[in-house]
Every structure is written in C-alpha cells, then in structure tokens.
Amino acid sequence: MRKNWKNKGLWVGLLMLVWLVGCSSDGKQQKQGPANPNNHAGHDHAPTGKAGQATEYTCPMHPQIVQNEPGSCPICGMDLVKKVQPGAGDSVAVDADLKALLQPTNALVVANVATVQPERRTESVTLTANGIVTYDTRRLYTIPARYGGRIEKLYVRYAYQPIRKGQKLLELYSPDLVTAQRELLYLLEADGTNIPLIAAARQKLRLLGLTDGQIDEVVKRRQPSYSLAVFSPYDGYVVEGSSAAPAPAMPAPSGGGTSAGGMTGGGMGGSSTDEVVFSAAPSAPASSGVMDGALQVREGQYVQTGQTLFQVVNPTRLWAEFRLYAQDAARLKPGTPLTISFTGSGTPIQRARVDFVVPFFASGGTDASSQFVTIRAYLSGANGPRVGQLAKATLRQPVPNALWIPATAVLELGTERVAFVKEGGAFRPVRVQTGAQSGTLVAVTRGLTEGQAIARNAQFLIDSESFVNVTPTTP
Template sequence: MKRNLNILLLLLLVVATVACKNEQGHEHGETTAAEMTYTCPMHPQIVQNEPGTCPICGMDLVPTSAEGEAIEITEDLAFLLQPTNETVVANIGTLKPQLKALPASVKMEGIITYDERRIYSVPARVGGRIEKLFVKYNYQPINKGQKLMEVYSPELVTAQQQLLYLVQSAPEDKALIAATKQKLRLLGATDAQINRLLKTGEASYTFAVYSPYDGYAIGLNTSPPAATPSSTPLAAASGAGGMGGSMGGSTANPVAVAGPAAGSQLQLREGMYVTTGQPLLRVVNPEQLWAEFNIPAGEVTSIAKGAPVQITFPELPGEKLEAQVGFVQPFYEAGENFAKVRVYLPGQQQVARVGQLVSATATYTTAPALWIPRESVLDLGTRSVAFKLENGAFKPVAVTVGTAENNQVQVVSGLEQTDVIAANAQFMIDSESFVKINE
C-alpha cells in the first residue's frame, strides 16, 4: 500500500514538471513572435513590424530579432544612408533676403567746363562801324570798365547834337534835357561820357564801348576771312564802300547781320560794321567752374542734389577735390538714355582747368530694400533668376535687380523677406542646363 502511494506521488511530480516546462516554452514562443521585426539589408534604418518592401530601394525586408546586437549609426554612416536628393539639398547653402539701407557709390567720368552762368555777352547798343579794336585774341584778360573798342555811330552823333542844342537853346526845359540824356544812356553812353559832352560842348564821333564784366575774352575768330570764287574786285569794292560789306550785301566779308549762335566764333575786325543787338564779344569769368559727368539713367533716382562727390585727376594722382552735386538733368540722345550730373567746383581751388578729363565718385545711402549676395542671382541675359526653396525643392523665380554695391545686389521685385533661396545660384545649373521659369 505504501509502495503504491510512493509510485503515485512520483508520477504526479513528473507530470507537474513536464506541464511547467511546456507552459514556459509556450510563453517564450509568444514573446518571440510578438518582438519579431523586419528591416532592409541595405538600409538598416528602415524597421517595420510586418513583412514588406524597403521604401528607399524596394528590396524585401528580412526578419530580425530584438535580442540581436544593435548596430551603431555613426555620423559617416548616417551621411551614407541618406537618400541622394536629401544629401544634395543639405549641401546647398540657403539664406533669406535682408531688408536694409546700404551706403553706395557711383563711378563717373567727365570734363571740366565753364560755369554757363558766368559767360556774358557784350552786345552792340547801336549800329555803326568799329573804328578801333582793343580786344584782338582769345583769353585776353578783361577787367570791368576796360575799353573794348571805339565805334562810330551816326545815331549817337545825332543824339549828342540834340542834347547840346537843348542845353544851349532851352536850358529851362529840364524834362526834355533829362529825356535826351536817358536816350544817350540807352544807346550805350555812360554818365562820364555825357558829362564830358556837356563840359566840352563838342560831339564825339566815336564812342568807346566798355566791358561791364571781369574775365577773359572767348569765341573770337582770329583767322582771316577765307576767299571765295565769287570774290571779285568789284564785289570787294562795293563791300568796303558801305554797310553792305558787313551786312550781307557782299561775299567779300562773311560776317552776317544776325549774331552768331551760342558757342560759335565771333569775327571782329577794325572797319567792319555792326548792327544793333549784335554780340560784339563774350566774356567768361573762370572763378567758378563746373564738372559735368554722364551716368546711366538707372542711377538718376539714386543721386540727388547735394550728394557729396570726390573728384580725382588722372594726371595728378595725389590731388582730390571735395564737392557736391549741383544739378541732375536727364538726356536722351542717339537712342541712349542717360543723365548729366553737374558738380560745382570750389572757387578757391587751383587744380582744375577747363578741358581737363576727371573721374569722380558720388556717394549716397540707398533707401531700405531687400539685398542678397551677387552669387545668389543668375543672369540669363534677358532676365535675372534666383532659386527659391519650396516643399524641399529649389524652383527658379524671376527677380528684378537694382543697384549693386560691395558684392550685394538690390532686389526690386520677385522675392519676399521671408523667402529662402540658394546662396549660390551658379551651383544649381551646369553648362547644359536651361532654366524654365513659371510665370
């Protein structure tokens, strides 16, 4: 009895041990199935809980166990495991346009010339004949009040005789005498000449013409008149015998009745006749000079009156003049649109000379605008392009550029301050590429 009981207890112990092992094996199998994962042999970063294909290369996923040794993803390995397009995009530097105002400058080339406000014309008050000429060559110094010439004028002789007659016959008629004096003044006589006339009582047959300005004589034609085939002795005689010789009645003397146009040369000779209003002489005062420069029309809005200008002289490397812009005038000539910048030079300087070629730099501050580096813009000839980052890809957009300064270019339109663009637009294309822009 006791022996049977021991056998029964031994059988129960064996059954219990086997059942425990089966239960542990079942739990381990469930756990292994639940932790089973699948990965790509070429891209270990792809891990899924079920079989499938790799989204990168399309290979079938293989099972792997969580109990296996984990692979350490280093920086170099992570770079190699990136998709190709992500690697390229990551290597392209990007930036945003900056809103700012920059100091800018414009290089100009020009010439020194006279201040046109200081070029004066001395006209003939009356018609007559030049008896004696005291100004005979260009750039002859002239002072205010200096005698320029002596002119015989029948009209002036008659006016003098009328004044002498009134003073002698009707001295009480003050109003008429004053009117006659005023007539002489309008004909070019000075108060000193009128007083001398009244003192001597003799009419002068030649009246002196005095300069009302200081400066130098310019525009004189000092060459002799050219002979023409039609100049015959008879024509020459008729020209010398009366006013027709200088008034257009003969070809012997080419001086015309009307005064010469501005900038043309004046021809003065002793013995020639002049008409009322005809320019006798031009006088220029060189105390104030101009420097005139031509600039592109696009720079007109940048340079304003009063902008500082530094002028340099190619033949005098060490000399510089500080001046200011005095006037900006747009021009359109020969199909070219440009502007003329006029700079007034300091009056006390001794460097600038009329006719000198000079260089200048005008500085100014731009208005607040968007600026990007020059290499961020691709010039296609007819337009400029920048590459904007949208949805992970760079797309070309047309931009309008303005002033360029210090490797920066102003963006007038096409970009916003929040846009992200490629820092180097040249990196986005090669020699075989053709950029298409979506309008």
C-alpha cells in the first residue's frame, strides 16, 4: 500500500511540473507577441495598406490567385507578393510648362537655346557662277558647195587651220559649171550684141560661186575652165562642216536646291553657284569625225550642191556663258557689271557686262530649285581666253526689302527647309522658303514674319532629322 501511494504521488508531481512549464512558455509568448508578424491569428481585423485598404497578395505568374495573407501559389508554388493597388504612388500636378514638355517629340523640339528675330532691310549680295567660254555664233560661218562636182585639189589639210579672206581652199570640177561657161561663150560668139542674155549668163556664173575675175578669165581665154578654185570669204579657223560650238554643260546641285554659304549642293536658297558642278567635264571644241586633226574632206571626193564643206570660226570675239539659279537671276538685267576669272590658265581677269539674259529656263531636274537661267557676256579673244576654257563670274546686286535671318537658323531636310519658331517653352518646326544669301545672312521669302522668335542655331536642336515633323501650311 505504501509503495502504491508513493508511485501515485510521483506521477502527480510530474504532471504538476509539466503544467507549470506550459503555463510559463505561454506567458512569454503573449508578452513577446507572435513570432511571425504576418500571422494575424487571434486578431479581429485584416491587414491594411497605406491608404487604409486591405492588403492583397497575388501570384506574379497567375494573377487570378488573390489572397488576404502571404502564402504560396496553389498552381506553381511561387511565393505570393503584394498586389499594387490602383492609384497608388505619388501624384504630381501638371501645369502649363510641364504640359509643353510632355508633348510628343515629333511635334515639338524643346531646347534652351539662343533666339533671334527676322529683320527686314536691304542687303547687297554677291553672286558667283561657273561657266565656259564658247564661240560667238555670229562669227561662226559656213562655206557650202554651190555646185556639185569632184574635188581636184585641196589646200586645207587639217582642222583649225588658220585662213584669211580670199585664200584658196580647193579646186573643184563640176559638169554644171562647165555647162554654164559654155553657154556664156556660145552667146558671145553667136549673139554678141544681145546684152541682156550675156548679162544673165554672167549672173548665173556669179550665183554658182565664180568671181568677176574668174568670169573675165573665161571670156578672155574663150575656153571653159574644168577646175575652178573656191576661195574663203572669211577670216578665222577651219573646222569640220558638222562641228558645233561648245556649250556649257548643265550644272547640277550637289544635294538639290540653290547655293549658299551653307549650301551643300542645294544649300539653303543662297546667293552663289560656287557649288555648281558640271555634269560632264567640258573638252576643247572638237569636230565631229575629226581624227588626229585631219579633215574628212579629201581630194577626189564628190560633193553635192549645198553640202557644207567647212565651217570657219573667227575667235576675235567670244562668249562667256554662265548659269545661275532662277531665284538668283530674278533681278539680273543686261548691263550689270561682272568680273570674270579663268581657271588654271594664267589668263588675266576681265571685266565685262551682262549682254544677254536667255529668256528661257534650263531645267536640271524636276523641281523649281533645279531651274537655271543662262547669262552671256562678250569677251575679246585677242591674247585672251580660249574656246572651251572654264570661267567663273562674280557680280553684286542689291536685294531690297527682304526678311533676313542667320543662315544657321535654317535646317536643310532634303527637299525642304525649316526654321524653329519659339512658342511658349518649346520650339515648333516651320517650313520656310529661302532666297539670296549675303555673308552669314539668308533672305526668307516665305514662312516667317517679323517679330517671331526663332532658334539661332537650328542644328543644335536635334540629333536626328527623324524628330522633326513639319506641319503642312496652307499657301
């Protein structure tokens, strides 16, 4: 009995000890709070966010899984993350300045750059144009065959051989000419008193190209001449019958448009054709069919009536032809003084005047900026330039009452030009049309008005042309 009571007391003591240890750990846990801060067991409210709303958790891969407490996704097992509530984050009020900055980049280009206003005044511009020295066509003569026949003797042997007026060029046998001589001799023998018929026979020989001296020689000898000489009626140089005077090649902009100080081939409506290049290098005037300076006319060759035997060029007076952009030549008139220099020949500079402005455009392209006007000045060929020589003309003319801006304020975009007008805190691209250029200034003929503030340096505003979207303007 005594042992049983002892065993029962031992078991009761152990139970009391276990009960005391459990109560002590439970008290500590209540003082320290829950080990997991996200464990809201025992609380009577749900987790809340900054705005007082209940915090929700979702799966990044499966957004349809939404819970009010952290955990794992039942589909993929990923940890749930807090779900961002709509409208969360800091908000900023958008004022007028910020609204301008938020415009699309292809509508407004924003920069803090210096501005300038267009000024209306009169400026004197310098025009330069490339050209070529060519024949004066009024001194380009043709020597035709007035009767058909065979060349018996040729005295002109090579192209560009100098000849003088009255010099013998060739001897020609012609059956028609022999017949006309016999008619005159027959009238003299059969009806020597018939003055009208004899005068008509003489006139016929004159029209065939015989001189009075040759006719008198036939009458004196009383025999027809079977080989008659052809004399030159002009001074100059002999060229082939089919040769033509050289003309300046069509100038082409290196990029399209008019030339200027900032011109790169088309430039920005400038005042110079310095950048105009020839589409083909002009060569010295050459005769069609001339080989090594020889002529195609040969002894023993038959020619027909009216066939051109030679062309004779008198180079004592020449033309210098230049091509200007149409807008540069708009105010150009005959009599305008110009200075002509010659490329790489040592020929001294000549001063001349514009003698003729061709009344038609020479088109080098499909747009208006590729139209050219040809001007002509007369030069003295004595100890001066040669035909086919390159030349450059420089002339000045005033541009009255024009709107001028810095050339750097215009941006070249291929076939069009733009300037940036300041509106509020931003710059808007505006299509402009430019004219002549004077130094660092360029005249604007369309697109801008006085009082507008434009960017002084248009190139500074962009790093790519793709940012500029020009709004079409009504004409």
